[in-house]
Amino acid sequence: MALFALIPAAGAGTRFSGGEPKQYLPLAGKPMLWHAIRAVCVRPVETVFVVLAPGDGQFSRLDSSAFGGRVEPLYCGGATRRDSVYNGLVAMTPAMEADDWVLVHDAARPCLPREDLERLIAECSADAIGGILALPAADTVKRAAKDEGGVQRIAGSEDRAQLWLAQTPQMFRAALLAQALQKAKNVTDEAAAIEQLGLKPRLVLGSRENIKVTFAEDLAIAEAMLRRRSREGGNPRGSPPEAAGTT
Secondary structure (H helix, E strand, O other): EEEEEEEEEOOOOOOOOOOOOHHHOOOEEEEEHHHHHHHOOOEEEEEEEEEEOOOOOOHHHHHOOOOOOEEEEOOOOOOOOOHHHHHHHOOOOOOOOOOEEEEEEOOOOOOOOOOHHHHHHHHHOOOOOOEEEEOOOOOOOOOEEEOOOOOOEEEEEEOHHHEEEEEEEEEEEHHHHHHHHHOOOOOOOOOHHHHHHOOOOOOEEOOOOOOOOOOOOHHHHHHHHHHHHHHHHHHHHHOOEEEEEEE
């Protein structure tokens, strides 16, 4: 069974200042989206599909020569992440079988470590449902509620031993994920849609290096990590690495 990757990249990055979409901001000498593509453009991934806004005019200027023709833009992005992923899956249908695997990765996670991806592929390939990279919650988690004056107060404390922070990639069978997203209209990640089918995706241990660039200050952290890897030999400008196989 084949393995594909899908990156929803149709968003406008509204939490960033300025008019440029977040995924095209420069990072370690390349657009952030380039690094996200590179992170999943590994063997045995056959093709990385990038879901873009219909009017996207910047992707065509992105230098994808390092990826050996394995990147395919899809100009069918929707208003939400769920819409973009679902539209992308529909557009990918001619290239896939129902039981093929799909890795859905955030365009705003440019620092995915290779070993995290290999672990996800290895563990989920042997799983009947699929799963996600995630981290156990390290901080004490408080549940909030507003008082009569509108002030946020602590309403309780959660048991962090049972809490994990979802990351990407998230890896599921193509047909199962499409079915789940077709039914689930208001979800913020693919695992939540799978959960609504009554299934329990696998949790695969990720790492803190797989940062999601959400706010402007996150760019400096991602930049530092990518440049450190470059100095240590993991050149972010080089050819895509190889990864573990699927079953």
